[in-house]
Amino acid sequence: MVDVLIIGDGGAGLSAALAAKASGASVLVVGKNYPTNSQTSMAQGGINAALGNVDSDSIESHIQDTIASAKGLCDEVMVTKMCTQAPHAISWLESLGVPFSRREDASVAQRRLGGASHKRACYSQDYTGLKILHTLYDTCLKEGIEFLNERYLLNLITKPQENPKLDPLIKGATLLEIASGEVKQIDAKSVIIATGGYASLYHGFTTNAFGSTGDGICAVIRAGGYLSDIEFVQFHPTALKHSSILISESARGEGGYLLNSKGERFVDELLPRDSVARAIYAEIGRGEEVFLDIRHLGEEKLMELLPQEMHLCRLHEGVDPLHELIPIKPVAHYTMGGIDVKRSLEVRGIKGCFAVGECSNAKVHGANRLGGNSLLEIVAFGKLAGENASAYALACEEVAANDTQFKSDQNFINGIFYFTNQINFYEKREFIGKIFYHNAGIVRSDTKLKAVLAAIRQIQKELPFMGLGDKSKQNNTNLVDFIEFGNALELSEILLVGAISRNESRGAHFREDFPVQSDEQFGAHTIYWKEDGVLCADFERRYL
Amino acid sequence: MHIKIARFDAHRSPAHATVDVGIPEGLTLLQALLHIKATADPTLTFKAGCRSGICGICGVRVNGREELACAYKPNEGDLVEPLQYHRVMRDLAVEKKSIEETLGNAAAWLHHSRQTTISVEEEKRTEVQSDCMLCALCYSACPVFAVNENFLGPFALTRVYRYTADPREEDIKSAIDAIQSNGVWDCTLCGACTAVCPQGIDPKMDITQLRSTSAQFGYGDPNFMTMNFGF
Numbered sequence: 212m213v214d215v216l217i218i219g220d221g222g223a224g225l226s227a228a229l230a231a232k233a234s235g236a237s238v239l240v241v242g243k244n245y246p247t248n249s250q251t252s253m254a255q256g257g258i259n260a261a262l263g264n265v266d267s268d269s270i271e272s273h274i275q276d277t278i279a280s281a282k283g284l285c286d287e288v289m290v291t292k293m294c295t296q297a298p299h300a301i302s303w304l305e306s307l308g309v310p311f312s313r314r315e316d317a318s319v320a321q322r323r324l325g326g327a328s329h330k331r332a333c334y335s336q337d338y339t340g341l342k343i344l345h346t347l348y349d350t351c352l353k354e355g356i357e358f359l360n361e362r363y364l365l366n367l368i369t370k371p372q373e374n375p376k377l378d379p380l381i382k383g384a385t386l387l388e389i390a391s392g393e394v395k396q397i398d399a400k401s402v403i404i405a406t407g408g409y410a411s412l413y414h415g416f417t418t419n420a421f422g423s424t425g426d427g428i429c430a431v432i433r434a435g436g437y438l439s440d441i442e443f444v445q446f447h448p449t450a451l452k453h454s455s456i457l458i459s460e461s462a463r464g465e466g467g468y469l470l471n472s473k474g475e476r477f478v479d480e481l482l483p484r485d486s487v488a489r490a491i492y493a494e495i496g497r498g499e500e501v502f503l504d505i506r507h508l509g510e511e512k513l514m515e516l517l518p519q520e521m522h523l524c525r526l527h528e529g530v531d532p533l534h535e536l537i538p539i540k541p542v543a544h545y546t547m548g549g550i551d552v553k554r555s556l557e558v559r560g561i562k563g564c565f566a567v568g569e570c571s572n573a574k575v576h577g578a579n580r581l582g583g584n585s586l587l588e589i590v591a592f593g594k595l596a597g598e599n600a601s602a603y604a605l606a607c608e609e610v611a612a613n614d615t616q617f618k619s620d621q622n623f624i625n626g627i628f629y630f631t632n633q634i635n636f637y638e639k640r641e642f643i644g645k646i647f648y649h650n651a652g653i654v655r656s657d658t659k660l661k662a663v664l665a666a667i668r669q670i671q672k673e674l675p676f677m678g679l680g681d682k683s684k685q686n687n688t689n690l691v692d693f694i695e696f697g698n699a700l701e702l703s704e705i706l707l708v709g710a711i712s713r714n715e716s717r718g719a720h721f722r723e724d725f726p727v728q729s730d731e732q733f734g735a736h737t738i739y740w741k742e743d744g745v746l747c748a749d750f751e752r753r754y755l
Numbered sequence: 756m757h758i759k760i761a762r763f764d765a766h767r768s769p770a771h772a773t774v775d776v777g778i779p780e781g782l783t784l785l786q787a788l789l790h791i792k793a794t795a796d797p798t799l800t801f802k803a804g805c806r807s808g809i810c811g812i813c814g815v816r817v818n819g820r821e822e823l824a825c826a827y828k829p830n831e832g833d834l835v836e837p838l839q840y841h842r843v844m845r846d847l848a849v850e851k852k853s854i855e856e857t858l859g860n861a862a863a864w865l866h867h868s869r870q871t872t873i874s875v876e877e878e879k880r881t882e883v884q885s886d887c888m889l890c891a892l893c894y895s896a897c898p899v900f901a902v903n904e905n906f907l908g909p910f911a912l913t914r915v916y917r918y919t920a921d922p923r924e925e926d927i928k929s930a931i932d933a934i935q936s937n938g939v940w941d942c943t944l945c946g947a948c949t950a951v952c953p954q955g956i957d958p959k960m961d962i963t964q965l966r967s968t969s970a971q972f973g974y975g976d977p978n979f980m981t982m983n984f985g986f
Contacts, residue, residue: 679797
């Protein structure tokens with residue numbers, strides 16, 4: 212039996228793996244693809260740490276900026292912990308060989324990102340996430356960490372404690388081995404969930420990879436754990452209009468303009484992401500097209516600073532940013548909500564199970580995440596999760612679970628092959644993406660949200676009439692797509708319930724019928740759980 | 756527009772088939788594959804991730820040349836096949852556990868880290884090499900694998916070079932020791948890897964650099980050393 216099972220092999224999972232191994236635990240990392248395919252590879256801008264290499268930054272200032280951006284919805288203890296850890300996280304990454312860009316005095320270069328009062332984001336050109344992720348992976352191989360690839364998480368295995376008032380104990384997880392099509396049970400003393408966010412629920416309207424379907428988050432609520440703040444989804448102002456591919460914030464940071472069809476500027480381009488996204492969305496709502504204009508920056512500067520963007524515009528949008536305007540739209544980019552965790556990163560409701568990274572809600576981003584804080588979270592808290600899971604596992608008895616969950620999941624997988632497949636779920640996935648974007652996205656209202664909820668409940672009823680066109684047991688990606696769709700569908704209901712309950716506007720959650728922030732009524736986290744399969748929600752401000 | 760896709764399913768007879776499929780104009784190859792799967796044939800199997808050329812998962816061969824499906828615009832009559840020298844799982848999806856094994860065999864990591872300063876120039880020296888996303892296009896394009904399946908290959912050697920060129924590496928010897936067998940001397944310096952790299956990395960040059968570092972540690976080309984010159 213492995214001490215620490217880590218589900219998810221992005222930056223959070225790999226940081227946790229290295230820390231758990233260093234604390235003396237045996238570690239196994241599983242993922243639905245391969246480690247370096249994860250969303251972390253797409254992070255461009257940087258990782259925040261108040262090193263003060265460029266200006267007189269301080270940890271206190273980093274804390275204050277983060278709290279301000281969270282709009283009253285964060286745990287200051289966790290924010291302080293993350294920001295205080297940041298310089299150590301950078302030294303640790305440096306010791307592993309991450310090639311951060313340098314300044315003339317050989318210190319790590321830092322740039323200013325939106326919402327930061329100082330130049331705080333350490334970067335490696337516009338490949339920061341990629342280089343951190345790959346260096347972590349190389350280090351994992353050096354440390355002999357074991358990986359199982361192409362394993363798709365189905366459910367967590369838990370065991371009730373004798374005292375029913377106490378949280379059930381984690382015992383491992385069931386996974387679909389994609390190559391063979393078999394369900395496998397992995398027994399573990401402790402589990403860390405690091406499965407990423409759920410922005411791909413906005414299918415066709417997200418910068419995220421296809422796999423950001425909230426698999427781990429759904430597994431937690433099914434296993435009796437808690438989620439929180441699911442309604443908070445960050446929209447990035449500038450993605451390519453037709454492909455939703457991200458054009459980095461640095462395009463505006465370097466002096467790019469936003470223009471409407473009349474060629475007019477209509478917003479201060481350097482406001483926080485939620486404000487800029489809303490301004491663009493409103494402009495599009497008025498029938499305008501919106502463009503990013505970087506022509507005036509000149510070829511030399513563009514090729515030096517934004518080579519990746521130049522290439523993406525030409526390939527995916529068919530425009531040459533040197534001479535043409537870039538058509539853009541704001542799309543879903545990052546999910547602030549997720550698995551509700553205690554300050555130890557232990558999942559609330561499941562003992563010995565930890566969650567870290569975008570899948571978790573460690574209450575550091577609140578209603579609006581700052582650029583550069585997500586890479587910081589996965590490294591700083593990834594290590595914390597690894598250490599805490601390891602300490603728990605090493606003090607825990609080795610008693611494996613029975614095969615109840617395993618059998619149930621085997622039946623579930625077998626059962627899917629008998630679904631009638633009269634309705635194409637790929638069409639529904641696209642449909643959900645569209646109605647979510649237009650009604651539960653940047654601008655929301657009670658009427659719109661309730662209409663979407665009705666549509667989602669209808670689709671949930673139709674699920675048994677969907678299913679697989681591919682009946683193969685082995686290497687069935689149609690099956691994986693379908694289970695991902697099921698998870699997204701489960702999470703979409705939770706998001707809507709939260710957005711409907713929160714009759715106010717706060718950060719990324721904007722309600723046109725309640726445009727003002729109301730701390731008196733809603734200055735609290737939304738908490739979700741299930742009782743006998745029924746979704747429950749409440750507001751709460753309590754840090755465990 | 757029509758493209759041809761080389762399909763494979765070990766559990767079907769015949770296991771191999773090349774099919775002709777119609778796709779809408781103007782899509783990337785990855786969008787076309789997704790379109791086929793969602794609307795016409797859900798059994799079509801391939802890998803998809805970030806859509807923007809950075810996660811490295813969607814590599815295939817088009818008309819014999821390695822491409823990322825998300826960064827390639829199809830032309831009429833294109834033949835799409837899985838990457839070479841990987842176990843084909845089904846259709847265009849290949850097993851990529853070999854990446855982990857190859858990196859492990861090459862010991863492609865920082866062996867012994869020391870505290871030191873790194874200048875702008877020193878960081879720039881391996882800026883491009885550290886853009887590698889392990890898409891394995893170079894591995895598929897490398898002709899050495901046709902004769903030596905244990906060859907460490909371009910991406911692993913580039914990665915070794917990246918760490919040996921890093922001022923933080925205190926133990927260059929261990930790195931060099933690990934790449935002598937099935938490593939730097941097995942490369943033919945043909946440059947096929949360089950031609951297909953979507954990140955503009957030049958593994959051939961990195962391997963050349965590693966050869967000279969190997970020479971500094973007393974290693975030489977084994978082919979050359981065993982050659983009989985008749986003296």
